[in-house]
Amino acid sequence: MEGGDHLAHERKKAQFDVEAMKIVWAGSRHAFEVSDRISKLVASDPAFRKDNRPMLSRKELFKNTLRKAAYAWKRIIELRLSEEEASKLRFYVDEPAFTDLHWGMFLPAIKGQGTEEQQQKWLPLAYKMQIIGCYAQTELGHGSNSSKWWPGGLGKISTHAVVYARLITDGQDHGVHGFIVQLRSLDDHSPLPGITVGDIGMKFGNGAYNTMDNGVLRFDHVRIPRDQMLMKVSQVSREGKYSQSNVPRQLVYGTMVFVRQTIVADASCALSRAVCIATRYSAVRRQFGSQNGGPETQVIDYKTQQSRLFPLLASAYAFRFVGEWLKWLYTDVTQRLQANDFSTLPEAHACTAGLKSLTTAATADGIEECRKLCGGHGYLCSSGLPELFAVYVPACTYEGDNTVLLLQVARFLVKTLSQLGSGKQPVGTTAYMGQVEHLMQCHCNVQKAEDWLKPAVILEAFEARSARMSVACAKNLSKFTNPEEGFAELSGDLVEAAIAHCQLIIVSKFIEKLQQDIPGKGVKQQLGVLCNIYALFLLHKHQGDFLSTGCITPKQAYLANEQLRALYSQARPNAIALVDAFNYTDHYLGSILGCYDGNVYPKLYEAAWKDPLNDSVVPDGYREYIWPMLKQQLRTARL
Numbered sequence: 001m002e003g004g005d006h007l008a009h010e011r012k013k014a015q016f017d018v019e020a021m022k023i024v025w026a027g028s029r030h031a032f033e034v035s036d037r038i039s040k041l042v043a044s045d046p047a048f049r050k051d052n053r054p055m056l057s058r059k060e061l062f063k064n065t066l067r068k069a070a071y072a073w074k075r076i077i078e079l080r081l082s083e084e085e086a087s088k089l090r091f092y093v094d095e096p097a098f099t100d101l102h103w104g105m106f107l108p109a110i111k112g113q114g115t116e117e118q119q120q121k122w123l124p125l126a127y128k129m130q131i132i133g134c135y136a137q138t139e140l141g142h143g144s145n146s147s148k149w150w151p152g153g154l155g156k157i158s159t160h161a162v163v164y165a166r167l168i169t170d171g172q173d174h175g176v177h178g179f180i181v182q183l184r185s186l187d188d189h190s191p192l193p194g195i196t197v198g199d200i201g202m203k204f205g206n207g208a209y210n211t212m213d214n215g216v217l218r219f220d221h222v223r224i225p226r227d228q229m230l231m232k233v234s235q236v237s238r239e240g241k242y243s244q245s246n247v248p249r250q251l252v253y254g255t256m257v258f259v260r261q262t263i264v265a266d267a268s269c270a271l272s273r274a275v276c277i278a279t280r281y282s283a284v285r286r287q288f289g290s291q292n293g294g295p296e297t298q299v300i301d302y303k304t305q306q307s308r309l310f311p312l313l314a315s316a317y318a319f320r321f322v323g324e325w326l327k328w329l330y331t332d333v334t335q336r337l338q339a340n341d342f343s344t345l346p347e348a349h350a351c352t353a354g355l356k357s358l359t360t361a362a363t364a365d366g367i368e369e370c371r372k373l374c375g376g377h378g379y380l381c382s383s384g385l386p387e388l389f390a391v392y393v394p395a396c397t398y399e400g401d402n403t404v405l406l407l408q409v410a411r412f413l414v415k416t417l418s419q420l421g422s423g424k425q426p427v428g429t430t431a432y433m434g435q436v437e438h439l440m441q442c443h444c445n446v447q448k449a450e451d452w453l454k455p456a457v458i459l460e461a462f463e464a465r466s467a468r469m470s471v472a473c474a475k476n477l478s479k480f481t482n483p484e485e486g487f488a489e490l491s492g493d494l495v496e497a498a499i500a501h502c503q504l505i506i507v508s509k510f511i512e513k514l515q516q517d518i519p520g521k522g523v524k525q526q527l528g529v530l531c532n533i534y535a536l537f538l539l540h541k542h543q544g545d546f547l548s549t550g551c552i553t554p555k556q557a558y559l560a561n562e563q564l565r566a567l568y569s570q571a572r573p574n575a576i577a578l579v580d581a582f583n584y585t586d587h588y589l590g591s592i593l594g595c596y597d598g599n600v601y602p603k604l605y606e607a608a609w610k611d612p613l614n615d616s617v618v619p620d621g622y623r624e625y626i627w628p629m630l631k632q633q634l635r636t637a638r639l
C-alpha cells in the first residue's frame with residue numbers, strides 16, 4: 001500500500017482527546033500555537049533542510065550551519081519574531097550552532113552577573129548580534145590557568161567570551177570570577193594580539209555535534225579592562241581594592257543553574273522525539289506470530305517491546321512536567337534573589353544539578369534503547385536515531401559531569417539531614433526529611449496489585465527509600481574523623497542516595513501535575529496511567545533499594561510488577577496518540593521510521609537510492625582496486 005495514513009487504524013484506538021493533550025504537552029494554548037506555527041514555518045522552508053548532514057565533510061557541514069544561522073536571524077528580523085518565537089525557531093532548525101551559546105549562556109551570564117551598567121553596555125550589542133559571545137569555563141587541564149578547552153562557538157565564530165579565571169589582586173587570589181573578553185577583531189575577525197584561538201577537532205558521530213565549533217583559547221599578556229570583570233557579586237576598584245557585595249559567592253555559578261534547568265526541558269524533547277520514532281515504527285513493523293495465514297504481529301504488541309518502550313514514553317512525559325516545575329522554581333529563585341532572599345539558592349542548585357544528571361542519563365540511554373527497538377533499520381542514519389544519540393549524549397557531560405553533579409546533590413542532602421538536629425525544618429523538595437522518624441519505620445500498605453495505584457502509597461515508598469538511603473550515608477559518614485575522607489570513601493553510596501532523591505522529585509511532580517485541573521476527554525486518565533508506569537517502572541528497576549531498605553516486601557515488589565503489566569496493556573491502544581500529542585513535524589523528527597503517515601518501506605527504499613554511493617552503478621575505486629584483484633584470482637584459478 002502506497003500513500004495514505006498507515007497508522008490511521010492506530011489513531012482510531014485513542015481513548016482521549018489528542019488535541020487537548022497537545023496543549024498539556026506544550027504547557028499552554030499559547031505555547032502550543034507558537035510552537036505549532038514556528039515548527040511548520042521551519043519545516044516548509046527548504047533552506048532548513050537537514051537530511052544531508054551525515055554526508056557532508058566537516059568544512060561543508062560547518063559552513064552550512066553558518067548559512068542556516070544567518071538565514072534564521074534574517075527571518076527572525078523580517079518576521080519581527082518575539083524572543084519566544086525566535087528561540088522556538090532556533091529549536092526547530094535543530095542544528096547545534098554558536099548561537100546556542102550566545103543566547104543560552106553568554107547573554108544569561110551577563111544578565112545574571114553583570115551590574116546594571118554592564119548590562120546596559122553589553123546586552124543591546126548582544127541582542128542585536130553586533131557581538132557574538134560564548135561561555136569559557138572549562139580548561140584543558142585543571143585549575144584556572146591552562147588553556148580554555150571545549151567552549152562552543154569559541155573555535156571559529158565568537159567575537160567575545162565570558163571567561164572564568166582566577167582574580168589576583170595585590171598577590172591575593174580571590175578565586176574564580178567571570179570576565180567579558182573580546183577575542184576577535186570586529187573588522188576582519190582575526191584574533192586580537194596575545195590571543196590564540198581555534199577549533200578542538202572532530203567529535204563523536206558524523207554530522208551531529210560537529211556543526212559546533214568547540215574551541216581552544218590561550219592568552220599571552222592580554223589586558224582585560226577593569227570594567228569588563230562581571231561585578232554584581234564582587235568588585236575591584238580603580239585602586240585595585242577587592243570587595244564583595246552582600247550576596248553569596250555561589251551566584252558566580254548562577255548561569256549554570258539557569259542552563260541546567262533548560263537542559264532538563266530539552267531532555268523531554270530529545271526523549272519524546274526518539275520515543276515518537278520508535279512507537280510509530282513499532283506499530284508499522286510486523287514480525288512473526290501470524291496465525292492461519294493472517295497478518296504477522298505488530299511488534300508493539302509484544303510484551304517485551306512494551307516493557308522497553310512504554311517506560312520511555314512515560315519518562316518523556318515525566319521529564320516534561322518536572323522541567324515545567326523546574327522552570328517555575330528557577331523563576332521563583334530569581335525573584336527572591338532580586339529581593340535579597342538567598343535562602344532557596346542551595347535547593348535550586350541541588351534540584352537543577354540532580355535533575356539535569358538524571359534526565360540526561362535516562363534520555364541518552366533511552367535514545368539508544370529506541371534505536372534497538374527499531375531493529376536493524378534503527379541503525380540507518382535515515383532513522384534519525386544515530387544522529388540524535390550522537391548530538392544528545394554529551395549532555396551527560398556538559399554543564400557538569402553527571403556523577404559530579406550527583407555528588408553536589410548528596411552534599412546538600414547530608415547537610416539537610418545534619419541541620420535537622422538543630423531544629424531547622426527542611427522545606428521544598430526536602431520537606432519529607434522533616435518526617436524522617438516516621439519514614440525510617442513506616443510499612444508499605446500494599447496488599448493487592450491495585451493498591452499500587454494510590455498516589456499516597458507510591459509517594460511514601462519513594463520518600464522512605466530516599467530518606468533511608470540518605471540516613472544510612474549520614475550514619476556511615478559520622479564514623480569518619482575526617483568528613484572529606486568519609487565523603488570520598490562513601491561516594492558510590494552517596495550518588496545512589498542522590499538518585500533516589502531525584503527520582504522522588506520527578507515522581508512527586510508528576511503526581512502534583514495530576515492534581516491540577518486538566519481539561520479534555522480522557523486526558524487526565526491517560527496521564528495517570530503514564531505516571532503510574534513511570535513510578536512502578538522505577539520501583540521495579542530499583543527494587544534492590546526498596547527491598548534492602550525494608551520499604552517494601554518481596555510480595556509487594558511482585559505486586560508492583562503485576563500492576564505494571566496491567567498498565568502497559570492500558571497504554572497500548574493510546575500509544576500512537578500519545579506520541580502524536582508531541583505535535584512534531586516530519587522535518588523536526590528527521591526520521592523515515594517515525595514519519596506521521598507510517599509509510600516507512602517505500603521511503604526507506606527511495607532514500608537508499610539517494611545515497612551518493614548509488615550515484616553510479618560501478619563505484620569509484622572498482623577499476624583501481626577490485627578489478628585487479630579479481631583478475632589475479634582468475635589467473636590463480638587457471639593455474
Ligand SMILES: CCCCCCC/C=C/C(=O)SCCNC(=O)CCNC(=O)[C@H](O)C(C)(C)COP(=O)(O)OP(=O)(O)OC[C@H]1O[C@@H](n2cnc3c(N)ncnc32)[C@H](O)[C@@H]1OP(=O)(O)O
Nearest residue numbers: 100104137138250253254256257262349398399400401411
Ligand atoms: C542552551 C545552552 C545549550 C547547552 C550547550 C552546552 C554548553 C555547555 C556548557 C558547559 O559545559 S559550561 C561549563 C560547565 N561546567 C560545569 O558545570 C562544572 C561542574 N562543576 C561544578 O559545577 C562545580 O561545583 C564548580 C562550579 C566548578 C565549583 O567547584 P568548587 O570545587 O570550587 O566548589 P564546590 O565545592 O563544588 O561548591 C562550593 C559551594 O558552592 C555551591 N555551588 C556549586 N555550584 C553552584 C551553583 N551552580 N549554584 C549555587 N551554588 C553552587 C556548592 O553547593 C557548595 O555549597 P556549600 O556546600 O559550600 O554550601
Ligand SMILES: Cc1cc2nc3c(=O)[nH]c(=O)nc-3n(C[C@H](O)[C@H](O)[C@H](O)COP(=O)(O)OP(=O)(O)OC[C@H]3O[C@@H](n4cnc5c(N)ncnc54)[C@H](O)[C@@H]3O)c2cc1C
Nearest residue numbers: 101135136137138150151152394397398399400401403404
Ligand atoms: C559537547 C560539549 C560541549 C561543551 N561546551 C562547553 C562550553 O560551552 N563551555 C565550557 O566552559 N565548557 C564546555 N564543555 C565542557 C564541559 O563542561 C566539561 O567537559 C564537563 O564539565 C566535565 O568536565 P571534564 O571534561 O573536565 O571532565 P572530568 O572532570 O575530567 O571528568 C572525567 C571523569 O572523572 C570523574 N570525576 C571528576 N571529578 C570527580 C570528582 N570530584 N569525584 C568523582 N568523580 C569525578 C567524572 O565523573 C568523569 O567520569 C563542553 C563539553 C562537551 C562535551
